[in-house]
Amino acid sequence: MEASLVFRLHERGPEVVREVLLERGWEEYDEEEREEEDWNLYWRGSAFRNSEYLNLMPWQRLNHHPKTVGITRKDCLARNLRRMRTTFGSSLYDFSPTAFILPNDYTRFLSEYNKVTRGPSAYWICKPVDLSRGRGIFIFEDMRELVYDCPVIVQRYISNPLLISGYKFDLRIYVCVKNFHPLTVYIHQEGLVRFATEKYNLSSLHNLFAHLTNTSINKFSPFYKSEKERVGRGCKWTMSKFRHFLQSQDINELLLWQRINNIVTLTLLTIAPTVPSCPNCVELLGFDILIDAEFKPWLLEVNDSPALTLDCQADITVKRGLIGDLIDLMNYTLTDSLRERAFQRQGYNKPCIHAQHASPVSIPVLKETKYQKRRNQSLQTLPKIKTHHHPEQINQRQHAFAAVYQRHLPPVHLNKKYASKVVAANKSDTDDRTLNLILGPQSRTDVSVVNRQTWPDRAPWLTDNRSLRVSEVTNYDDTETEAEAHVSFSLAEIPHRGLGFRREKLPDIYSGIRRVRKERTAALNRQHVPPLRVGDFIRTFPFNAATLKASQHTLDVKKVIHELHKLTAQLASRKKLKRREEEEEERDGEEDFDSLLWGPKDPPLLGHCVKPF
Ligand code: ADP
Secondary structure, three states, rough: OOOEEHHHEEEHHHHHHHHHHHHOOOOEEEOOOOOOOOOOOOOOOOOHHHHHHHOOOOOOOEEEOOOHHHHOOOOHHHHHHHHHHHHOOOOOOOOOOOEEEEEEOOOHHHHHHHHHHHHOEEEEEEEEOOOOOOOOOOOOHHHHHHHOOOOEEEEEEOOOOOOOOEEEEEEEEEEEEEEOOOEEEEEEOEEEEOOOOOOOOOOOOOHHHHHOHHHHHHOOOOOOOOOEOOOOEEEEEEEHHHHHHHOOOOOOOOHHHHHHHHHHHHHHHHHHHOOOOOOOOOOEEEEEEEEOOOOEEEEEEEOOHHHHOOHHHHHHHHHHHHHHHHHHHOOOEEEHHHHHHHHHHHHOOOOOOOHHHHHHHHHOOOOOOOOHHHHHHHOOOOOOOOOOOHHHHHHHHHHHHHHHHHHOOOOOOOOOHHHHHHHHHHHOOOHHHHHHHOOOOOOOOOHHHHHHHHHHHHHHOOOOOHHOOOOOOOOOOOOOOHHHHHHHHHOOOOOOOOOOOHHHHHOEEEEHHHOHHHHHHHHHOOOOOOOOEEEEEEEEEOHHHHHHHHHHHOOOOHHHHHHHHHHHHHHHOOOOOOOOOHHHHOOOOHHHHEEOOOOOOOOEEEEHHHOOO
16 A cells, blocks of 8 residues: 655646656646645745645655745845854855845945945945846946845945856855754755856946846847857856866865855854754755855855756756755655555544644544545545544554654654653653654664665666665665665675765775774764765765764754864865875774765765875
C-alpha cells in the first residue's frame, strides 16, 4: 500500500519543477481527484499563509519557511543589516551598500548625500522595496532626480563593478536553508552569472541595459541575441564558466568564495533566531552578489522565489540540476506509505500532532473523507472509520501517532508540553529523541541511501532490498546507523558523484582521510551532522564542530560570528592548497568535523585550506 509522491504547484508553475518531479515518478495534485491533504510537496512562488503552516500534515512539505521576509524584502533586509552592523560592528557587516529606506530615512539620506557630494562623484540607485526583476529602478547622481511615489530604498551605487570585456555582471547564488532550527544551510555549486548587454558606462546612467543585470530587462536589449566579446550571445553564464574566467585571472579564488559564503551566513543570521521552527519546510533563496573591481563581493538583495524560467541553455543546465538536487536534499523516498496509511487507518482531516492537540478534547472529529470513500469502494479490507473515541483511546492514538512521527516530520510549532508527555510515555527514549520530537525528525536514514532510491539511475548498483529499509517520507538524519554504515561501506569504492554521504562523496584525492575514526564519528553522530554534500549542494553551515554546537539549541550568533571570522582570517593568510593526510590523522576532535569549501570546482575540505603550512 504505497502511494506515489504527489506535488502541488501553485498557479501551474514553475515548469522546471513539474518536469523534474514527473521524471522522478511523482504525480501532480489535482484538486478534482484528490483529497485536500493528499500531497507531499506544495511549491509556491509566493508566501504561504499562516494557516497553511499550522495545518501541515506530517508527510507534507512546503517550499518556504515562515517569516523570511526579514531578508527577502529590500527594506527589511536593509533594516536588519543595519541592526547587525550596530551590534556586531561595521567591519563585519560591510558587505551591503549603504542604504536608506525612504520616505522614513529621508533626513539621514540627505545628510549622507551632502557629505559624499563633497568628495569624488557618488552615484545612487533607487529601488521600490517590494518589486523585483528590475522594475522601477533608476540610477542617479543628482538629488533632484530622486522622484518616487512608493516606498523605496536608495542605495549607494557600486560604480566600480568588476567587468568582463567591458560588461557588468552579477552572480545569482542559490542557497537552500534546509532548517532554521538548527540552522542548516547549503549553497549550490552551480549558479548563474547575469550580464548587462551593453558596455558599462557611467556617463549614461539611464541606459538600463548597461547598468542592470536582470535578464527580464536585458532580454529586451537590441544586443541580447548578438555575439558579444567574450560574453557571447544572450546574457548568462553558468558558474562553472565563471570559474574558468577566475582561473585565467590572478585572483585568490578561495577567499572570494569564502567571502560570498560569509555573506550568506551573516545574512541568514539576521533572521535565523526569529524564524519559527518548521522542519517540514525548505527555502530556496537567490542571493544576488556583485563583485567590484577590487574583487570585493557585495550583497545586492535576497530573492525568496528565484526565477526558475528556462530562457537559455545556461538556465536549463543550472536550474534542472538545482531542482533535482533540492529534491534529493529533501530526502523523499520513492513512495509514501505514511500518507497512504494515515488516510486509510485514521481518517483524520486535521494535523495529527499539533499544539492544539495537547488535550484530548481538541482531537479532530474523524470523518470519512472523499479520499477514503473512494478507497473504501475499491478496498474492502480497509478498517471502518470511527466517529467517536473515549479520551483514553484518543490519548493512546496520540501517543501512537507521536511514536511513529518522531521518526517523521512533525508540523510547525510542535507543542513542547505534549512532546514531554510523549517522551515520558516512552521512558526508554534518549534525550536526543526528545530533542528530535521538538526540533525535527531524526529518523535514522542516510541521505545516500535515499538518493539511491529516489534517483536509481544515479546508483544503478543498488536495486536490491537493502534500499527498502527506507520506506517512508522522512527528513533524513544525517548520521549513519550501524546497518547503514555497513551498506555504505560496501559501496565506498563505487565511483559516484553528487551524494551526501561523506566517505563516498569525497573526491578520490581525499581517499587517505576516509579511514574511520569510530569514537570521534560517534560523538559527532550524536549531534546529527548534516551531510556535507547532496548533489551539487555543499553544506556551508554548520561548518565546524563549534558552529554545530552553537546552533544545536538556541543559536549562539556571537559564537558563530567568531568562528566565521577565524575561518576567513585563516583562509586569507594561507598561501597554497596542499594535501596533508599525515596531519589529518593527528587532528583533534574539533577538526574531525568535515566541511567542504563551497565555490571551487572540486571543493576542497575546509580543514585542508586553513591548516598552516
Ligand atoms: P530587483 O529585485 O528588481 O532585481 P536588485 O536589487 O536585484 O533589484 O537590482 C537589480 C539590478 O540592479 C542588479 O541585478 C544589479 O545589476 C543592479 N544593482 C542593484 N543594486 C545595485 C548597487 N547598489 N550597485 C550597483 N548595481 C546595483
